[in-house]
Amino acid sequence: MAKSKYEYVKEFETDDKMLRNVYVLVRIDGKGFHKFSQTHNFAKPNDVRGISLMNHAARCVMHELDDIVIAFGESDEYSFLFRKSTDLYQRRESKIVSTVVSLFTSAYVYYWNDYFTELKRPLYPPVFDGRAVLYPSEVEVKDYFAWRQADTHINNLFNTSFWALVEEGGLTPKAAEARLCGTDSKDKNEMLFTEFNTNYSKLPAMYRKGSVLLREQIPKDADKDAIIPTLPETLPGSKSAKVTPAPDTATITLKNGPDSISEPVSEAPSGQTTPVTVVNPVVSQDAVMQERINNSSSSEDKKRSIDANEAEQQDAEGEPVAKKDVPAFKRMKKGVVIDHIDIIGEKFWTGRGAYILAPEKKKKLHS
Numbered sequence: 001m002a003k004s005k006y007e008y009v010k011e012f013e014t015d016d017k018m019l020r021n022v023y024v025l026v027r028i029d030g031k032g033f034h035k036f037s038q039t040h041n042f043a044k045p046n047d048v049r050g051i052s053l054m055n056h057a058a059r060c061v062m063h064e065l066d067d068i069v070i071a072f073g074e075s076d077e078y079s080f081l082f083r084k085s086t087d088l089y090q091r092r093e094s095k096i097v098s099t100v101v102s103l104f105t106s107a108y109v110y111y112w113n114d115y116f117t118e119l120k121r122p123l124y125p126p127v128f129d130g131r132a133v134l135y136p137s138e139v140e141v142k143d144y145f146a147w148r149q150a151d152t153h154i155n156n157l158f159n160t161s162f163w164a165l166v167e168e169g170g171l172t173p174k175a176a177e178a179r180l181c182g183t184d185s186k187d188k189n190e191m192l193f194t195e196f197n198t199n200y201s202k203l204p205a206m207y208r209k210g211s212v213l214l215r216e217q218i219p220k221d222a223d224k225d226a227i228i229p230t231l232p233e234t235l236p237g238s239k240s241a242k243v244t245p246a247p248d249t250a251t252i253t254l255k256n257g258p259d260s261i262s263e264p265v266s267e268a269p270s271g272q273t274t275p276v277t278v279v280n281p282v283v284s285q286d287a288v289m290q291e292r293i294n295n296s297s298s299s300e301d302k303k304r305s306i307d308a309n310e311a312e313q314q315d316a317e318g319e320p321v322a323k324k325d326v327p328a329f330k331r332m333k334k335g336v337v338i339d340h341i342d343i344i345g346e347k348f349w350t351g352r353g354a355y356i357l358a359p360e361k362k363k364k365l366h367s
């Protein structure tokens with residue numbers, strides 16, 4: 001077929017295929033979310049609706065792109081790691097990054113009202129940017145996620161302390177900043193405990209550790225849409241949800257709180273194992289979140305009551321309420337599961353995260 005005389009312009013396109021046999025990491029970040037969160041009255045320092053919406057958008061990305069093996073989110077950012085041998089879009093950087101950013105952003109807007117129920121849609125379109133980074137080995141991949149989770153911890157401890165000083169302590173933002181200047185983690189923990197009766201380690205793990213999305217075994221008979229909601233009417237916990245957790249599931253999870261799905265072993269009292277949740281964790285967590293939103297008058301009240309509840313329950317109980325057997329392996333298939341666990345250190349990478357960096361079968365390159 002004859003070429004049109006205009007077709008030569010295609011030659012101007014550049015090849016942006018990324019190097020083979022290295023890990024592709026895509027990180028997205030909200031543009032101007034300092035302002036966006038203020039405009040939309042996000043609770044300070046953490047808005048459970050905002051975080052849950054971010055998590056939901058990230059799940060949609062993982063649902064669409066099978067080659068993502070783990071995602072980690074905090075504040076207005078999310079990181080997605082692709083398997084080393086991914087051949088998605090022939091590893092073309094702009095195709096991969098733009099697809100992730102576009103899907104994440106559209107999902108954020110699409111599901112907005114399921115979380116911010118009082119506002120039909122955002123007051124203006126949120127923007128996310130994205131970048132791809134290549135990491136040559138497992139060492140850098142582990143350090144990357146350690147870096148992001150350490151950042152979560154540092155920021156959250158600072159923000160929790162800062163807003164306690166401002167909102168409860170009556171300090172001006174400037175005075176609060178001056179008060180925290182030169183303090184380390186221990187000082188901030190101490191201040192929160194003695195002056196604001198807050199045990200930082202008992203605050204929800206979702207705030208302290210961020211959110212981790214993993215591909216894990218889930219019960220085979222679980223409804224696919226219940227695990228990865230794709231339609232608003234199947235969104236777990238949404239006001240229009242068709243999927244509701246079984247009564248015993250709801251009770252188990254409500255007793256434990258949204259972050260109890262699997263607290264890290266390192267934080268459990270000695271000799272105590274991590275609670276194993278056999279029910280669909282995404283369903284349970286969203287249902288809990290939604291119920292709490294519905295039951296609270298304002299987002300600040302809601303946050304405080306969640307925190308208080310969780311601290312109370314952990315104090316009173318001291319050990320996980322729900323312990324169930326893991327269902328037989330043959331009845332399982334893989335799905336995306338959300339958790340708020342430690343990903344700094346070998347324990348994660350040799351345990352639940354072992355599949356992420358496991359060697360893959362070498363594939364012949366196309367000639």
Ligand SMILES: Nc1nc2c(ncn2[C@@H]2O[C@H](COP(=O)(O)OP(=O)(O)OP(=O)(O)O)[C@@H](O)[C@H]2O)c(=O)[nH]1
Nearest residue numbers: 030031032033034037042043044045046047075076
């Ligand atoms: N109140 C509140 N603010 C949040 C929450 N999550 C994110 N933010 C805001 O979002 C900001 C994210 O940090 P950055 O990405 O550095 O700030 P940014 O304004 O988005 O700046 P750019 O990314 O450079 O465009 C935080 O500093 C907070 O102001 C939340 O749950 N509650």
Ligand SMILES: [Mg+2]
Nearest residue numbers: 029030031076
């Ligand atoms: Mg940002």
